[in-house]
Amino acid sequence: MRTTPPRPLEVTCPNCGETTVYAATNPFRPFCSARCQGQDFGAWANEAYRVEAPPSTEDQDEAQD
Ligand SMILES: [Zn+2]
Known part of the structure; x- marks a missing residue:
């Protein structure tokens, strides 16, 4: 038997x-x-949790006068 x-x-x-x-x-x-x-893992987590900032709603607030 070969080992x-x-x-x-x-x-x-x-x-x-x-x-x-x-x-x-x-x-x-x-x-x-x-x-x-x-x-x-750090790089992966960074990528996973990177979320694009939602567009500003300042324009909508201006209409409220
Ligand atoms: Zn290595």
Whole structure:
């Protein structure tokens, strides 16, 4: 019986592009570090919560005289 040592799956960090291990030993997977994980999430959150300001209603208020 042949035994092959389990090969850790390697992925590319979505933030910095470094090769990192995608395994239980890496709690930040698929990122390489907590820093990259935090940065990517921050960017995502920024994008998700970015809302366009509604148009001003000043013109309507002026009609109220
Ligand atoms: Zn990284």
